[in-house]
């Protein structure tokens with residue numbers, strides 16, 4: 001018997017989307033314009049330390065007032081301490097937003113302590129509003145790319161930052177290769193046969209948790225082909241009717257998750273135990289019951305977190321007629 005009512009995120013944007021900034025992709029190429037924005041008293045400078053954000057205890061002790069720390073534009077210390085020129089994020093009306101990487105400071109540095117406790121995005125995302133969570137995801141992806149691309153992949157020379165932090169250019173005059181922020185496409189898919197769906201678990205998952213199958217797209221492969229290949233590799237199932245659903249930035253460290261529903265043609269599971277600890281068919285009712293489950297894990301089925309596109313793919317299937 002199908003559940004009559006199910007909460008669904010169908011009409012909502014995915015988590016980590018909807019920052020609402022104008023990225024000003026033309027203006028940010030102009031050094032003069034950027035310099036003006038950097039000097040403008042109303043500009044905002046978000047502090048980042050080793051991929052984490054700095055969060056001071058809220059004045060009234062509630063999560064509702066949680067904010068990531070911004071730097072005081074009139075206090076010069078951080079301009080010296082930054083490992084990178086402030087990365088331009090975009091404008092909101094007349095206000096420009098930048099991210100400042102303070103990763104060079106040692107853990108426990110007094111200036112860092114003054115800003116707050118380093119906090120991971122996946123924790124903070126649930127304590128701030130959705131546009132802020134999206135902005136933080138953007139920052140994590142962009143600064144993470146800078147950390148891992150300090151040298152030219154063509155000739156090995158140091159690269160320099162240009163265009164407000166959206167391009168790195170090789171400093172070797174014979175090379176000058178431009179490097180752009182990297183985003184790795186990954187497919188994530190809910191495979192179903194109408195009344196049941198396939199969920200798998202990795203050994204690192206929490207007790208009882210199962211999620212949708214997923215994998216990276218390879219060169220020379222369409223998204224639909226990547227879905228079919230990954231499902232066959234991980235679960236031994238043939239699929240058809242591969243339908244795009246929605247996408248989500250996933251800056252852990254640099255993925256773009258492309259979500260699909262796919263219908264199983266075969267049903268016998270052959271689990272790749274290198275990739276997964278287990279994969280199973282679950283009935284609609286089992287998955288529906290799991291979607292309602294709260295409190296500490298007790299070994300029964302758990303679904304992935306509300307910030308994940310996996311959860312949305314599962315809930316949208318529950319709410320659908322297929």
Ligand SMILES: [Zn+2]
Nearest residue numbers: 152155170175
């Ligand atoms: Zn080079």
